[in-house]
Amino acid sequence: MSSDIPYPEADFLGVLDTLSIEERARFETLRRFFQDEVRPDSVDFWRRGEFPFHLIPEFAKLPMAGVGMEPASYLLRGLLISEITRADLSTGILFGVHNELFMGAIDLLGSDVQRSSLMPDLASLKKIGAFALTEPDHGSDISRSIQTTATRDGDEWVIRGEKRWIGNATFADYILVWARDTADKEIKGFLVETTRPGFRATLIDDKIAARSVQNADLVFDDVRIPFDNWLPGTTSFTRTNQLLLNSRVLVGWQATGLQLAAFDVARAYVLERQAFGRPVASFQLVQEQLVRMLGNATMSLSLMVQLARMQEEGTITMDQAAMAKAMCTLRMRETVALGRAMLAGNGISMSYEMAKIFSDAEAIYTYEGTYEINALIVGRAITGISAFG
Numbered sequence: 001m002s003s004d005i006p007y008p009e010a011d012f013l014g015v016l017d018t019l020s021i022e023e024r025a026r027f028e029t030l031r032r033f034f035q036d037e038v039r040p041d042s043v044d045f046w047r048r049g050e051f052p053f054h055l056i057p058e059f060a061k062l063p064m065a066g067v068g069m070e071p072a073s074y075l076l077r078g079l080l081i082s083e084i085t086r087a088d089l090s091t092g093i094l095f096g097v098h099n100e101l102f103m104g105a106i107d108l109l110g111s112d113v114q115r116s117s118l119m120p121d122l123a124s125l126k127k128i129g130a131f132a133l134t135e136p137d138h139g140s141d142i143s144r145s146i147q148t149t150a151t152r153d154g155d156e157w158v159i160r161g162e163k164r165w166i167g168n169a170t171f172a173d174y175i176l177v178w179a180r181d182t183a184d185k186e187i188k189g190f191l192v193e194t195t196r197p198g199f200r201a202t203l204i205d206d207k208i209a210a211r212s213v214q215n216a217d218l219v220f221d222d223v224r225i226p227f228d229n230w231l232p233g234t235t236s237f238t239r240t241n242q243l244l245l246n247s248r249v250l251v252g253w254q255a256t257g258l259q260l261a262a263f264d265v266a267r268a269y270v271l272e273r274q275a276f277g278r279p280v281a282s283f284q285l286v287q288e289q290l291v292r293m294l295g296n297a298t299m300s301l302s303l304m305v306q307l308a309r310m311q312e313e314g315t316i317t318m319d320q321a322a323m324a325k326a327m328c329t330l331r332m333r334e335t336v337a338l339g340r341a342m343l344a345g346n347g348i349s350m351s352y353e354m355a356k357i358f359s360d361a362e363a364i365y366t367y368e369g370t371y372e373i374n375a376l377i378v379g380r381a382i383t384g385i386s387a388f389g
Contacts, residue, residue, distance in 0.1 A: 085257030090212030102129030109233030252324035259297035262339035
């Protein structure tokens, strides 16, 4: 990129300048790694539907931030999620599932024994976790309609049921399974080692988005686990609200990162591409579209910075997290569509990163509550009337 462009990193409002010197150094270390080691090969892995497993030992050496990792402000944690996603959404999902959902659940809802025995290997990525909530026939209505069950049998639980779209599940060491206790009918969390008899994971390989993520269909055919594999903090589904809140915030950061990725690719392309004897970037309409892309990304980033402040203060609510997930992903959809169109025919070629970014956006738009579900959560908050069926 030309050195005379004043905003080479697209940080138009100088958000990175608000980090401490130590946090900025950690951010730059991670940025260089993910831009140099992950992003260049991400399109090839995405096209093949494979994950770059050879990089996991390298991830463990990085000054990561998150539950069980090196401590950091919520702003740095969010910016790192955004930056990882900017390099590759599939890698971002690995960390989102493992760090924020699986490790976050153990940290918040697990026993002292579970934390002391599991967290060291999880934090070093020697062991990987997955989070199994969604089922083949239930997504947004899972809290009402969950079919997977857990039945106590002496000193064991017997898990029966199926799950779908579970990230990391084909190679995870542990699955955190959400199931209905047949005794009291409450939804609880259970740690299932993937070596248990009766457990099966089948890769979902016919996706158009997040193709490197190893999503799987799971079957629990009378899987027996020790009684102590129950997370004692999960006495009902309401105990998962903090996890789901954090997850929706995480997706807002992912949506911001993917917009920055689209902007990176579109700007580089129009500066290099020639038409009518001059760079495509010299045309008025192209510049307006670039500004709209950056504007969407910057507005999303500004919203997420405010949510990070509220997380630090402990004042954030589920309604606010739902607003972030809904609006950042809505802006993201427009941003990646503008970027794809800016590359014209090349924008649909799997040889160009923009096709990957454009497709991956659909995964972000859908998971952790669809746009419509999150919009209705906010609608209920501002009207006092629930529009849910």
